[in-house]
Amino acid sequence: MGNINSVVIATGTHGNEFTGIYLGKKFEQFPKLIQRPSFDTRVLLSNPKAFAAARRYIDKDLNRCFASEDIKNPQLASYEDILAKNIYYLLAEESKHQQQVIIDLHSSTANMQLTIILGSKHPFILQLAAHLNAINPDVRICYSQPTRDSNFLCSISELGFAIEVGPVAQGVLNAELFQKTEALIYQVLDYIESYNHGMNQPQTSTLTYYQYAGVIDYPRNEYGEIQGMIYPQLQFRDYEPLNPGEPIFLTFDGTAIAYQGTSTVYPIFINEAAYYEKGIAMCLTQKKTLEI
Amino acid sequence: MGNINSVVIATGTHGNEFTGIYLGKKFEQFPKLIQRPSFDTRVLLSNPKAFAAARRYIDKDLNRCFASEDIKNPQLASYEDILAKNIYYLLAEESKHQQQVIIDLHSSTANMQLTIILGSKHPFILQLAAHLNAINPDVRICYSQPTRDSNFLCSISELGFAIEVGPVAQGVLNAELFQKTEALIYQVLDYIESYNHGMNQPQTSTLTYYQYAGVIDYPRNEYGEIQGMIYPQLQFRDYEPLNPGEPIFLTFDGTAIAYQGTSTVYPIFINEAAYYEKGIAMCLTQKKTLEI
Numbered sequence: 001m002g003n004i005n006s007v008v009i010a011t012g013t014h015g016n017e018f019t020g021i022y023l024g025k026k027f028e029q030f031p032k033l034i035q036r037p038s039f040d041t042r043v044l045l046s047n048p049k050a051f052a053a054a055r056r057y058i059d060k061d062l063n064r065c066f067a068s069e070d071i072k073n074p075q076l077a078s079y080e081d082i083l084a085k086n087i088y089y090l091l092a093e094e095s096k097h098q099q100q101v102i103i104d105l106h107s108s109t110a111n112m113q114l115t116i117i118l119g120s121k122h123p124f125i126l127q128l129a130a131h132l133n134a135i136n137p138d139v140r141i142c143y144s145q146p147t148r149d150s151n152f153l154c155s156i157s158e159l160g161f162a163i164e165v166g167p168v169a170q171g172v173l174n175a176e177l178f179q180k181t182e183a184l185i186y187q188v189l190d191y192i193e194s195y196n197h198g199m200n201q202p203q204t205s206t207l208t209y210y211q212y213a214g215v216i217d218y219p220r221n222e223y224g225e226i227q228g229m230i231y232p233q234l235q236f237r238d239y240e241p242l243n244p245g246e247p248i249f250l251t252f253d254g255t256a257i258a259y260q261g262t263s264t265v266y267p268i269f270i271n272e273a274a275y276y277e278k279g280i281a282m283c284l285t286q287k288k289t290l291e292i
Numbered sequence: 293m294g295n296i297n298s299v300v301i302a303t304g305t306h307g308n309e310f311t312g313i314y315l316g317k318k319f320e321q322f323p324k325l326i327q328r329p330s331f332d333t334r335v336l337l338s339n340p341k342a343f344a345a346a347r348r349y350i351d352k353d354l355n356r357c358f359a360s361e362d363i364k365n366p367q368l369a370s371y372e373d374i375l376a377k378n379i380y381y382l383l384a385e386e387s388k389h390q391q392q393v394i395i396d397l398h399s400s401t402a403n404m405q406l407t408i409i410l411g412s413k414h415p416f417i418l419q420l421a422a423h424l425n426a427i428n429p430d431v432r433i434c435y436s437q438p439t440r441d442s443n444f445l446c447s448i449s450e451l452g453f454a455i456e457v458g459p460v461a462q463g464v465l466n467a468e469l470f471q472k473t474e475a476l477i478y479q480v481l482d483y484i485e486s487y488n489h490g491m492n493q494p495q496t497s498t499l500t501y502y503q504y505a506g507v508i509d510y511p512r513n514e515y516g517e518i519q520g521m522i523y524p525q526l527q528f529r530d531y532e533p534l535n536p537g538e539p540i541f542l543t544f545d546g547t548a549i550a551y552q553g554t555s556t557v558y559p560i561f562i563n564e565a566a567y568y569e570k571g572i573a574m575c576l577t578q579k580k581t582l583e584i
Contacts, residue, residue: 022518026544054569055347109461169401169461171565175521175542226314229467250467252318273463277346 001124003196004159005098007041007189008091009034011105013063013153014274015050016170019181020105020163026182036189038196046104046153047083054171056274063104067151084153091156103188104154105181108166109273110282111236114138114184117162118209119155126292127200129161130207131191138180140239141209142268142285167236170273207292210239210266210285217279219249219257227251230271230281238268242284249281293416295488296451297390299333299481300383301326303397305355305445306566307342308462311473312397312455318474328481330488338396338445339375346463348566355396359443376445383448395480396446397473400458401565402574403528406430406476409454410501411447418584419492421453422499423483430472432531433501434560434577459528462565499584502531502558502577509571511541511549519543522563522573530560534576541573 011024024043027034034041050057058079065084070076094100108115116129116139129141142164144152154160165181168174194200219228228251234242241264242248247256248267259265267282269275303316316335319326326333342349350371357376362368386392400407408421408431421433434456446452457473460466486492511520520543526534533556534540539548540559551557559574561567 022521022544025517030545109464167461169459169464169565171462171568172401172563173518173521174527174563175524176527178521178544179524225317226465229314229465229470232467232471235466235468252314252470253322271464271466273461276463 002099004039004101004192006039006094007034007101007103007192008044009041009103009105009185010044010046010087010153012048012051013046013104014056014061014106015047015052016054016056017105017107018171018173019107019165019168019178021045021051022173023105023178023182023185034185034189036193038193041189044087046087047080049079056170061274063106063153064151066153066155067149069149070151087153088156095157099159100157101188101192102154102157102160103185104152104160104162106162106164107168107170107177108164108269109169110166110269110271111238112164112166112268113140113239114180115140115142115164115268117142117144117164119144119150119152119160119162120158122158123292124195125159125161126207126290128188128191129209130205130292131200132184132187133207134205136184136187139184140268141207142212143209143288144212164269205292207290209288209290210268211288213265213284213286215280215283216248216259216267218276218281219251226276228255228257231256234267235271238270239266241265241287242267294391296331296393296484298331298386299326299393299395299484300336301333301395301397301477302336302338302379302445304340304343305338305396306348306353306398307339307344308346308348309397309399310463310465311399311457311460311470313337313343314465315397315470315474315477326477326481328485330485333481336379338379339372341371348462353566355398355445356443358445358447359441361441362443379445380448387449391451392449393480393484394446394449394452395477396444396452396454398454398456399460399462399469400456400561401461402458402561402563403530404456404458404560405432405531406472407432407434407456407560409456410435411442411444411452411454412450414450415584416487417451417453418499418582420480420483421501422497422584423492424476424479425499426497428476428479431476432560433499434504435501435580436504456561497584499582501580501582502560503580505557505576505578507572507575508540508551508559510568510573511543518568520547520549523548526559527563530562531558533557533579534559 011020062080218226228249231247249257265284270282303312354372520541523539541549557576562574
């Protein structure tokens with residue numbers, strides 16, 4: 001693979017995830033912060049209308065609109081469908097002529113710390129992930145096994161990934177998390193700069209990552225209404241081991257519901273606000289290691 | 293004052309404040325929990341459409357629609373204006389014939405613990421507040437000096453007050469806070485039951501409360517865009533003393549901005565998500581005591 005020519009920092013793919021959005025505004029105000037000699041970096045505010053409304057989206061979740069079948073489908077014409085097509089053609093066109101890294105910045109109400117969500121196991125991305133994991137104690141690496149055709153914005157580039165930071169409420173800036181996210185972006189850019197100068201000697205190392213293994217929904221009644229909450233002792237315990245038989249929900253009438261699986265898992269996105277409507281109380285992952 | 297005849301527990305006045313909404317659903321499923329022999333209790337889901345959309349409101353903030361001038365103004369016809377008129381006429385009509393307590397349940401992304409926001413200094417409400425403050429260590433009493441004509445839902449009754457619980461993200465249930473709010477409701481209902489039986493001997497006691505003394509907005513540029521965040525060490529420090537010269541904001545370029553006041557204040561609603569659009573980064577209060 002040749003040098004990286006450009007980096008796109010996508011922000012506001014969800015309009016109420018302020019950390020990335022205001023970080024992007026800072027970078028636009030002080031562009032030298034993200035400039036590196038060997039490649040171009042720019043900020044893309046993905047969904048300005050949703051940001052103006054301080055909502056996740058206007059018509060539908062933009063970060064589920066990028067499956068290539070959907071991009072090609074002229075019948076899909078909601079605000080976010082159209083936006084996705086615009087972003088896709090812009091970035092896919094650029095990617096034809098250059099190596100482009102896409103970093104899509106998100107935040108979560110779950111205790112995701114600084115999670116890097118890989119959409120592919122491209123060697124460059126794995127090396128970058130291993131590097132960040134080694135130098136930054138808050139970094140977690142998550143591999144979201146792509147369906148045949150990912151619908152995430154960052155999937156436009158083979159060198160795309162998402163960053164989820166949390167816990168932070170929607171529509172809120174948390175200064176500590178803002179600063180940690182900012183520092184992480186610089187670590188990514190510095191790594192790419194070193195790579196372009198041939199200074200990152202690929203070396204065998206072990207990468208610990210969390211592989212997506214399914215989701216669990218809230219307990220619901222026959223009308224689909226939620227009947228319970230995340231168990232108090234599980235709240236904010238993302239990335240900690242969950243064993244079969246341990247409680248995961250507390251129903252409104254005070255009954256604990258246990259995890260029914262047969263092996264230890266590592267839940268993430270626990271109590272993510274945006275996932276209530278998706279029927280997801282938490283995502284389960286398996287802790288894995290990979291020699292790279 | 294005679295006996296209390298009825299209690300209305302209003303929930304979902306803001307559709308993304310789930311604690312009260314799901315507590316109300318629990319009470320509707322298990323009505324005995326809120327029944328007491330000497331008065332009627334019922335739940336009112338104030339803004340069902342906003343809850344269905346998991347948004348604070350559809351057109352405008354319902355909890356700013358109850359000023360009597362606005363209720364009488366036929367020109368005001370947004371979704372929430374109409375809703376406010378319906379709720380007002382329903383409850384005001386009932387209040388003519390009975391002593392009605394209105395409890396309006398809210399949640400906040402700020403560390404409000406269990407805050408009781410008084411709209412009046414009616415002796416019964418002050419006695420109730422003092423009682424709750426004495427028996428529940430999480431309770432804080434806040435007095436929002438009403439403008440001549442309050443626009444809050446709970447102002448429909450002279451015996452109305454709001455409860456703000458936090459910190460919890462919008463659109464999220466936190467089990468621990470849910471249980472604390474539930475216990476507080478029972479403490480209120482039990483107090484009213486005792487009052488109706490003449491068992492609460494009014495006794496002189498000292499009530500510590502926090503009196504609203506103004507608001508501070510985020511630092512903004514000439515376009516109104518936010519230029520800084522709550523200072524990291526101030527986040528979640530609601531109800532703690534803030535002294536002149538102590539930092540309250542951190543600008544995006546890393547500059548601390550100090551509190552410019554001349555006396556110690558007690559900020560609350562620090563970094564409340566819903567107040568970004570209102571130009572409020574925090575509300576300032578003064579700590580006071582009152583002999584009742």
